[in-house]
Amino acid sequence: MSTTDDARQAWKEWRERRHEKVSAPYGPLALTATHWLADHPDGRLPGIPGHWTPAPSGGAVLLTAAEEDGLRLDGEPRPLAGQALLGADGTPATARVALGDRRLLVMRREGLWAVRDFDPRSAGRRAFAGIDAFGYDARWVREGRFRPYDRGTRTVAVENADGKERGLSVAGELSFTLGGESHVLQAGAEGDGSLWVVFADATSGVSSYRFRFLYPSAPDGEGRVVVDFNRALLPPCAFADHFICPFPPAGNGLPVxxxxxxxxxxxx
Structure with missing residues (x-):
């Protein structure tokens, strides 16, 4: 089998894993609502029992519930009757609070607390039929180079899918060539050193979603990195309207x- 055939097979397997992750019981298709506590000063969230408020310390959410509310904490068989301090959860599947099959994920963004409602029986999950993608093409696998900013990460203001402007952390510039032309994208850095890019291109909003994400692997010691556009991803907000995905920062729109x-x- 040729190197290209190996790469195509690896891409097909990646596509299968991606489909499984998106369609999982608590994947992005299961998100039915995001409730910002600041929008509900009375502590009552639509469709969710209990009383949810920022804790006086500001470092947690204070949940007050009665047994009849049916909220279970940390997998306990009996519903919560009393109060619990909740920090930010990691993933929906590990969220501390459940309501039947639903998972109520506590999150914090820019100092604000919110509760996300993940329901494995959501209409979006029931209607999902897969992810449409361009066919694999080795020409879209490019060698790039990452140059971190001299003074560490920067924060750039970008619009988000909910119409609000927020800060996006970027760590440096990712350069590569396409069709003989040089291009540069601002990229963020993950904890393991891998990169994260929000970009748009000439297909955006035409033959593909309005913007996409790309997660190149960590650069080597000389800053070299493989940029494989065959693995460009739809952002979470392409699957559920309640995600607040960041739009591409200025300069991250490719003309090709x-x-x-x-x-x-x-x-x-």
């Missing part, structure tokens, strides 16, 4: 049509 990677979420 990147006909690679995921295009749209399909429904039945």
């Amino acid at each position: 049509a990147v006909e690679a990677g995921e295009r749209f979420a399909l429904t039945r």
Whole structure:
């Protein structure tokens, strides 16, 4: 089998894993609501029992519930009757509070607390029929180079999917060539050293979603990194309206049509 065939097979397997992750019981399709506590000063969240307020210390959420509310904490068989301090959860599947099959994930963004409602029986999950993607093409695998900023990460203001402007952390510039032309994208850095890019291109909003994410592996000691647009991802907000995905920062719009990677979420 040739190197290209190996890469194509690896891409197919990656696509299968991606489909499984998106369609999982508590994947992005299961998100039905995001409730910001600041929007509900009385502590009552739509469709969710209990009383949810920021704790006086500011470092947690104070949940007050009665047994008849049916909120279970930390997998306990009996519903919570009293109060609990909740920090930010990691993933929906490990969220501390459950309501039947639903998982109520506590999150914190820019100093504000919110509760996300993940329901494995959501309409979005029931309607999901897969992810449409461009076919694999080795021409979209490019060697790039990452140059971190001299003074560490920067924060740039970008619009988010909910219409609000927020800060996006970027750690440096990722450069590569396409069609003989040089391009540079601002990239963030994950905890393991891998990169994260929000970008748009000439297909965005036409033959693919309005913007996409890319997660190149960590650069080597000389800053070299493989940029594989075949693995460009749809952002979470392409699957559920309640995500607040960041739009691409200024300069992260490529003038070429990147006909690679995921295009749209399909429904039945």
